[in-house]
Amino acid sequence: MSSATEQRPTEHLRFRPLSPACVADVIGLFELIRQSPGAEFFHPHPLDEAEARRLCTLAGKDYYCLAFLGNEPVGYGMLRGWDAGFAEPSLGVALAPGYIGCGLGKALTLHLHEVATSRGATSIRLKVYTRNQAARSLYLKLGYVFAPLTEGEELGRLRLTPALRVGILTNGLVHWSGGLDFLCGLVASLLAAPAAAQAELVILLPTLPPKRWTKAYFKEIEGRLKQWLRRRPGATPPGLDSVRERLLAFGPRVKIQEIRSDAAAHAEACELLGLDVVFPSMRPEDFGPNCGVVGYLYDFQHRHLPELFSPIERVRRDRRFRSLLTGVPAVIVNARSVARDVATFVPEATAKVFTLPFTPATRPQWLQAQVGTMARYGLTGPYFIICNQFWEHKDHRTAVRAFERIAAAHPEVQLVCTGSTADSRAPNYFPSLQAEIRRLGLDERILILGLIPKRDQIELLKGAVALVQPTRFEGGPGGGAAYDAIGLDVPVIASDIPVNLEIDCGRVTFFTAGDAAALATQMELALQNKATRRDDQALLIETENRTRHCGEAIWQALQAARRDGR
Numbered sequence: 001m002s003s004a005t006e007q008r009p010t011e012h013l014r015f016r017p018l019s020p021a022c023v024a025d026v027i028g029l030f031e032l033i034r035q036s037p038g039a040e041f042f043h044p045h046p047l048d049e050a051e052a053r054r055l056c057t058l059a060g061k062d063y064y065c066l067a068f069l070g071n072e073p074v075g076y077g078m079l080r081g082w083d084a085g086f087a088e089p090s091l092g093v094a095l096a097p098g099y100i101g102c103g104l105g106k107a108l109t110l111h112l113h114e115v116a117t118s119r120g121a122t123s124i125r126l127k128v129y130t131r132n133q134a135a136r137s138l139y140l141k142l143g144y145v146f147a148p149l150t151e152g153e154e155l156g157r158l159r160l161t162p163a164l165r166v167g168i169l170t171n172g173l174v175h176w177s178g179g180l181d182f183l184c185g186l187v188a189s190l191l192a193a194p195a196a197a198q199a200e201l202v203i204l205l206p207t208l209p210p211k212r213w214t215k216a217y218f219k220e221i222e223g224r225l226k227q228w229l230r231r232r233p234g235a236t237p238p239g240l241d242s243v244r245e246r247l248l249a250f251g252p253r254v255k256i257q258e259i260r261s262d263a264a265a266h267a268e269a270c271e272l273l274g275l276d277v278v279f280p281s282m283r284p285e286d287f288g289p290n291c292g293v294v295g296y297l298y299d300f301q302h303r304h305l306p307e308l309f310s311p312i313e314r315v316r317r318d319r320r321f322r323s324l325l326t327g328v329p330a331v332i333v334n335a336r337s338v339a340r341d342v343a344t345f346v347p348e349a350t351a352k353v354f355t356l357p358f359t360p361a362t363r364p365q366w367l368q369a370q371v372g373t374m375a376r377y378g379l380t381g382p383y384f385i386i387c388n389q390f391w392e393h394k395d396h397r398t399a400v401r402a403f404e405r406i407a408a409a410h411p412e413v414q415l416v417c418t419g420s421t422a423d424s425r426a427p428n429y430f431p432s433l434q435a436e437i438r439r440l441g442l443d444e445r446i447l448i449l450g451l452i453p454k455r456d457q458i459e460l461l462k463g464a465v466a467l468v469q470p471t472r473f474e475g476g477p478g479g480g481a482a483y484d485a486i487g488l489d490v491p492v493i494a495s496d497i498p499v500n501l502e503i504d505c506g507r508v509t510f511f512t513a514g515d516a517a518a519l520a521t522q523m524e525l526a527l528q529n530k531a532t533r534r535d536d537q538a539l540l541i542e543t544e545n546r547t548r549h550c551g552e553a554i555w556q557a558l559q560a561a562r563r564d565g566r
Helices: 020-034 037-041 049-055 104-118 133-141 177-192 215-229 240-248 263-273 311-327 336-345 396-409 429-439 454-463 479-487 516-528 536-565
Strands: 013-017 063-069 072-080 090-095 123-129 145-150 153-159 165-169 200-208 254-260 277-281 292-296 330-333 352-355 383-387 414-418 446-450 467-469 492-495 508-511
Touching: 013 072, 013 104, 020 049, 020 063, 020 072, 063 104, 072 104, 090 104, 104 123, 104 133, 123 133, 133 145, 133 153, 165 177, 165 263, 177 200, 177 240, 177 479, 177 536, 200 240, 200 263, 240 254, 254 263, 277 536, 292 311, 292 536, 311 336, 330 336, 330 536, 336 352, 352 536, 383 396, 383 454, 383 479, 396 414, 396 429, 396 516, 414 454, 454 479, 467 479, 479 492, 492 516, 508 516
Parallel strands: 090 123, 165 200, 165 277, 200 254, 277 292, 292 330, 330 352, 383 414, 383 467, 414 446, 467 492, 492 508
Antiparallel strands: 013 063, 063 072, 072 090, 123 153, 145 153
């Protein structure tokens, strides 16, 4: 080390992000680095004038900087990967000759750690040549853990923050099949996110009786009375054993903590388990002073279809949504249309809204044939399928009237409907639909199967000409059935409501919502199209990529809530 260098302690080092004003400094430093003994170890990009000018004009998320001693640029650092969609940035450091081995490399690396942490990264990575012993020794001292990458190269990773302890809430989701599917999709996505690899996930499952005289206690009594009196018929909820089975299938990375069902039990569990953040909360409940909260807002159906709700229900929903959007730091939604509704209907919202990407998925076991399913349900020829609850806004009526046109021209074609036939808000809807089916003479051509096992539904979906989704409203693109169909590469014919138009993949065609003739036209085209399903491996790779992308979006919301909670 030169005497000049010894007189320049690292505490005088300052850092400056690249900008057009420092082009000359970058060009000069790149020239020096090319002459450095360590140049053979640093080649993430060309070290020439053209690249210097390009880097100084970038405006993305990646970070590039110079390290200065006085007015002299002595080091170059970078964090990149964010612009490519990765949550974990890659670090690179290079010093001018004469400044290697005097602590400046460590100072520049620590600066990059601070920048990565401030931008929400929980870990960082770098590549190092095994023969570059000086750099490898430095990174080992800083805590990097190395694994073989290629011959002569290793991948080093450093955790910047302690592992996040995430509580996964199940209230309001495990009591209906679509909610359980949605919850399992969230967990699968989080497990697929590289940034969440070290997170500790705990599912809070309220299976134990609530404390006496609490709100949950009286609500449980109310639910039992309604069931006994049969005043509000509804779909049979998934059994507790089947819920446990679905959740246990995630393996050892996900722990299940069974708790009481009252609100206080969640706060107690968060404190006992040391949870940093919980999600998805549909109410701004108290989870303790040290626990951040990510809310979940499903949709504003009561604003778009007010006729389906009583005035009291509409007021209660507005109050609850306003309380959530002003009471938690982050909220996830399933569609951009819901995010727009937040701005329209709750302009005073303070929560940061994270829109989850459209994430159709398939499970490997779904791709295996389940022999005999179609015969068991009496299916003998080509058929369309609707996988919706028989709720009024799902608009089975338009599908029935469209099928009337198809049935006349194609006597071998059937229409299969799965889902609960109970609509507590419109109890006369299903009987009136049955009456119309009989009047049209289609009662032997339209098979209403009701609630059937999920695996059977998937097998029927795989064999369908297309999934028909005539819905007038959804909180996510296409509803849950479209997620399954597109994940399996089954064609989808969907109503053209705004949320459905957010579907960005798969074999999807749209028809004017409520227009039976337009739907019949698309069904006719689907019968003529004999396209085969894509390769199973391609479907699984696409599922993996989309699930990972969704997990990263959830992770960003968790980080935003955690910082607020801490």
